[in-house]
Amino acid sequence: MEIALTYDPRWRYTPQGRTSSWASLDTVEYVSVLLEELGMTVLPLKADDAFETRLADIKHKYARPVVFWLNEFMPTASGRDMFTVRVIEKLGMMHTGPGTEALATGLDKEATKEVFRGLGLPTPESYVVPLGDFSPIDEPASWEGCAIVKPLLQGNSRGMDGSSVVLAGDAKAIREKVQRVHDEFAEPALVEKYIGGEDAREFTVPMLISHDGGIAELPITEIDLSQIPLAQGRFRFLTHDIKDEKYYLKIPARLSPGTTTRLAAGT
Known part of the structure; x- marks a missing residue:
């Protein structure tokens, strides 16, 4: 079986002495070796400007190639990232991982929480503060204790540091954290009940x-x-x-x- 193994062109090798990161060429080599040990033919593929053309060539050259995308995102000429899987779906190729719709839902924290609620699964109370509209903060929180403020659409804990937890009733502190998210990421902020504690796991x-x-x-x-x-x-x-x-x-x-x-x- 032929496996097109995609990766982000911005990835580099992890500097010596540091823990290897998933978003690195170390991962590409590691996964390639594992797949080759299973008898697969690995076709490393950089997700750059020529990605769609090279992927289409692979589709036409091999009978049933599978795309194993390591990188959720790929750069575009506009300067904004896009989902790598969007190109794969456009070409109608088999691939690992979720499709565009599921991936988009998973990266939107509130959309994910709506799925949980629809399934009857418990999830911390929360509200979204859109860009330029701080009115949700003025409504009394439906919970006591603390709140944690996060970017709505980021992953890997981006935008979160030791000061991200504030009192749920401290509108001034919440507004400051939300403003920082708006300024840094140009996206809505999620204000969520903090459920950590001494016995939390x-x-x-x-x-x-x-x-x-x-x-x-x-x-x-x-x-x-x-x-x-x-x-x-x-x-x-x-x-x-x-x-x-x-x-x-x-x-x-x-x-x-x-x-x-x-x-x-x-x-």
């Missing part, structure tokens, strides 16, 4: 879903909050400056069978 439950709906569960990962530096002397959460370090991960998480079942079921 955080998990990631990964899975593979095939085109026919089959599901393969992968090892549950725990984000060991005790390994994360305290923010403001009392909060522990992932900020952008430590998100890629990975020293705080426990894979697999050490859980009882009952807890594993509940996490996998989302209950």
Whole structure:
């Protein structure tokens, strides 16, 4: 089988002495080796200006190539990034990972939370503050305690640092954090109930879903909050400056069978 392995042209090798980042050429080489060991023919493909043309050539040259996209985004001539999978879908090629619609929903925190609510899954209370409209902040929060302010559409904890948690009733502090998000990212901000605490635990439950709906569960990962530096002397959460370090991960998480079942079921 031929695998077109796409990557971002802006990626570089990780400097010596630093923890390898996913967004690097180290990842491209690592995944290539794993696929080749499985007997696949790997076709590394840089997602640059010639990406669509080269991908179309691969489609016509091979019978049933599959595109394994490592990079969610690719640069464009306009200066704005676009989803790599959008080009793949345009050419009608088989690919790993979600499609454009699912990816867009997953990167929009409030849209994702709406999906959770529709499925009856618990999710922290929240509200969105659009660009240029601070009126949602003036409405009393529906929860007590603290709030955490995040960019609505960013991933990898971008826009979050140790000062991102404020009192839910402190409109002035929330407005300052929201303004920073608006200025830095030119997008809405999400104000969400902070649910951390002394006994809090955080998990990631990964899975593979095939085109026919089959599901393969992968090892549950725990984000060991005790390994994360305290923010403001009392909060522990992932900020952008430590998100890629990975020293705080426990894979697999050490859980009882009952807890594993509940996490996998989302209950």
